[in-house]
Amino acid sequence: MLAVVLLSGGLDSYTAAALARSEGFELNALTVHYGQRHAYEVEAAGRVAAALHVRRHLHVRVDLRGIGGSALTADIPVPRERDLTTPGIPCTYVPARNTIFLSLALGWAEVLGARDLVIGVNALDYSGYPDCRPEFIAAFEALASVATRSGVEGERFKIHTPLITMTKADIIRRGVALGLDYRLTHSCYDPGPDGSPCGTCDSCVLRAKGFAEAGVSDPLLLPR
Amino acid sequence: MLAVVLLSGGLDSYTAAALARSEGFELNALTVHYGQRHAYEVEAAGRVAAALHVRRHLHVRVDLRGIGGSALTADIPVPRERDLTTPGIPCTYVPARNTIFLSLALGWAEVLGARDLVIGVNALDYSGYPDCRPEFIAAFEALASVATRSGVEGERFKIHTPLITMTKADIIRRGVALGLDYRLTHSCYDPGPDGSPCGTCDSCVLRAKGFAEAGVSDPLLLPR
Numbered sequence: 001m002l003a004v005v006l007l008s009g010g011l012d013s014y015t016a017a018a019l020a021r022s023e024g025f026e027l028n029a030l031t032v033h034y035g036q037r038h039a040y041e042v043e044a045a046g047r048v049a050a051a052l053h054v055r056r057h058l059h060v061r062v063d064l065r066g067i068g069g070s071a072l073t074a075d076i077p078v079p080r081e082r083d084l085t086t087p088g089i090p091c092t093y094v095p096a097r098n099t100i101f102l103s104l105a106l107g108w109a110e111v112l113g114a115r116d117l118v119i120g121v122n123a124l125d126y127s128g129y130p131d132c133r134p135e136f137i138a139a140f141e142a143l144a145s146v147a148t149r150s151g152v153e154g155e156r157f158k159i160h161t162p163l164i165t166m167t168k169a170d171i172i173r174r175g176v177a178l179g180l181d182y183r184l185t186h187s188c189y190d191p192g193p194d195g196s197p198c199g200t201c202d203s204c205v206l207r208a209k210g211f212a213e214a215g216v217s218d219p220l221l222l223p224r
Numbered sequence: 225m226l227a228v229v230l231l232s233g234g235l236d237s238y239t240a241a242a243l244a245r246s247e248g249f250e251l252n253a254l255t256v257h258y259g260q261r262h263a264y265e266v267e268a269a270g271r272v273a274a275a276l277h278v279r280r281h282l283h284v285r286v287d288l289r290g291i292g293g294s295a296l297t298a299d300i301p302v303p304r305e306r307d308l309t310t311p312g313i314p315c316t317y318v319p320a321r322n323t324i325f326l327s328l329a330l331g332w333a334e335v336l337g338a339r340d341l342v343i344g345v346n347a348l349d350y351s352g353y354p355d356c357r358p359e360f361i362a363a364f365e366a367l368a369s370v371a372t373r374s375g376v377e378g379e380r381f382k383i384h385t386p387l388i389t390m391t392k393a394d395i396i397r398r399g400v401a402l403g404l405d406y407r408l409t410h411s412c413y414d415p416g417p418d419g420s421p422c423g424t425c426d427s428c429v430l431r432a433k434g435f436a437e438a439g440v441s442d443p444l445l446l447p448r
Contacts, residue, residue, distance in 0.1 A: 062286035067328070069335030089373045096331030099371045103327045104291070107320030111293030130376045139370050143363040147323045149313045152354045 002055070002114035003160070004028045004105045009044030011185045011207065012163055015175040016120035017052050019162040022178060028112055029054040030105050034097070035065035035073050040195040044186035051184055060104050070094040071189070078190040080200040090128050090202060092189060098131035102140050106157065110148050115157050117144075122163035122171060124206055137161055168210025176216055183219035197221075226279070226338035227384070228252045228329045233268030235409045235431065236387055239399040240344030241276050243386040246402060252336055253278040254329050258321070259289035259297050264419040268410035275408055284328050294318040295413070302414040304424040314352050314426060316413060322355035326364050330381065334372050339381050341368075346387040346395060348430055361385055392434025400440055407443035421445075 003025035005017040021027055029052070031045040042059075049057040068074035071091045079091060098121065105117045121132035130136060141159050145151035163171050175182065187207045188197035197204050197220065211218040227249035229241040245251055253276070255269040266283075273281040292298035295315045303315060322345065329341045345356035354360060365383050369375035387395050399406065411431045412421035421428050421444065435442040 058290050060287060060290055062328075063284060064331065066282050066284055067332045067335055069331070089376070093373060094331070095334035095373070096327050096371060099327040099330060099367065100324065103320050103323040104286075106323060107288065107293070107318070108291045110319035111291055130373055131371045133370070135370045136367070139363075139367040143323065143360070143367050146357065146359045146363050147320060147355045149317060149319070149354055152313070 001116065002026050002028060002112055003116040003118050004030055004109045004112065004114050005118035006101050006105055006120070007031050007045050007049055007057075008120075009041040009048060009186050010120070011175065011182050011187060012120035012122055012171060014048045014052070014120075014180060014182070014185055015171050015178075016118050016160075016162050017048070018175065018178050018180055020116075020118045020160060021052060025116060025118070027052055027054040028108070028114065029057045030108055031057065031059050032101050032104060033059060033061045034094070034100075035063045038191055038195075040186045040188075040191050044184060047184040051181060058108060062100065062104070064094060064097070064100070067095065078201050081205070082202055084202060084205060088128075089130065092202060093129055096131070098129075098136065099140070102159065106144050106148065109157065110150055115150070115155055116160060117157065118160045118162070120163050121161050122166050122168070124168050134161075134164060137164070167213070168206055169213035172210050172214040172216055176214070181219065185220070225340065226250050226252060226336055227340040227342050228254055228333045228336065228338050229342035230325050230329055230344070231255050231269050231273055231281075232344075233265040233272055233410050234344070234427075235399065235406050235411060236344035236346055236395060238272045238276070238344075238404060238406070238409055239395050239402075240342050240384075240386050241272070241278075242399065242402050242404055244340075244342045244384060245276060249340060249342070251276055251278040252332070252338065253281045254332055255281065255283050256325050256328060257283060257285045258318070258324075259287045262415055262419075264410045264412075264415050268408060271408040275405060282332060286324065286328070288318060288321070288324070291319065302425050304422075305429070306426055308426060308429060312352075313354065316426060317353050320355070322353075322360065323364070326383070330368050330372065333381065334374055339374070339379055340384060341381065342384045342386070344387050345385050346390050346392070348392050358385075358388060361388070391437070392430055393437035396434050396438040396440055400438070405443070409444070
């Protein structure tokens with residue numbers, strides 16, 4: 001059974017993809033280059049795709065910098081050492097990002113004849129980003145079946161979100177149990193010139209907290 | 225009131241935008257370069273945007289050629305002199321195209337603070353393309369409000385489809401009444417090297433039929 005998985009190079013999408021593979025899906029990985037501030041995430045996606053033995057790895061470029069509105073695509077500083085318990089949507093939110101990503105995945109799925117999409121949204125993102133919530137996923141699933149040729153012909157698309165109720169620690173524990181090598185991944189929103197994680201952006205802080213809670217050392221931070 | 229309008233350079237989106245403007249919307253035009261086989265459509269979008277005095281005209285590139293699956297993005301011949309009464313979805317259907325386009329429009333609308341999107345889907349497309357039907361539009365509207373920060377904050381997005389129940393002839397009559405200059409537009413799926421319409425693809429045939437039924441000469445076909 002074919003699936004299209006959105007693969008960013010972060011640890012969430014790597015784990016979501018590995019879980020889908022463990023359920024018997026043949027993976028087609030889609031990495032979207034959307035004008036992120038750095039290419040390290042995209043390089044990580046290539047390493048992760050290779051480790052997952054994906055059937056195909058498609059890169060699609062869509063430049064969201066003209067749209068802006070986010071610290072990840074516009075000239076807005078990435079926040080540091082933020083209190084992550086503050087309610088509200090952080091400025092790293094990219095407007096409509098998961099809608100755009102799932103639309104591209106849907107188009108490719110239709111061409112491949114796949115009916116299953118996999119996205120690594122999770123309970124932590126859920127607290128901040130609107131397009132990581134179960135109601136968003138349900139609405140996209142409803143849309144997919146009226147938006148496509150296959151939908152009109154009576155087929156139904158399924159959006160798999162294997163991480164949606166997990167914490168970062170849960171995800172890491174599952175991944176470690178599956179034998180995943182998180183050294184391949186990249187999480188930092190604003191890495192140094194050599195790609196090293198900054199340690200203070202939301203993504204680094206959430207990753208560190210997840211590894212600490214899981215009782216595992218982050219291999220990215222071990223001396224090579 | 226701000227609106228984001230998807231502007232392709234064809235006569236439908238030009239007319240839809242003009243109708244929205246006539247209702248008092250300030251227009252922000254979004255043209256998506258998706259790897260169409262030719263640039264004439266994009267050049268036409270620039271002319272149309274200027275004629276409509278849009279507030280901003282944003283070009284977003286997203287290369288759908290890697291996804292393929294359509295005569296407009298892959299190496300599949302554009303059909304000629306097809307019987308347009310044949311039921312079914314034609315091979316010029318680009319998988320998930322309007323989902324991708326509306327997603328980009330939604331992201332930009334959110335950044336601009338616009339709550340209104342305009343798309344020139346119509347009753348003729350409706351007969352063939354799944355993502356031109358009212359049920360698709362309704363599903364996207366439902367999605368928009370759970371996909372975005374503004375939706376979570378209680379705002380609702382509206383997708384305007386002023387042409388959805390019109391035939392091509394109806395559209396042309398309305399446009400002519402609004403004083404639109406259809407010489408600025410481009411419709412052909414597969415123009416000659418100088419940009420001249422082929423006259424035999426679905427889009428040329430529908431355009432010709434529309435002008436004939438409206439009792440108007442197509443200014444594109446008049447000697448300059």
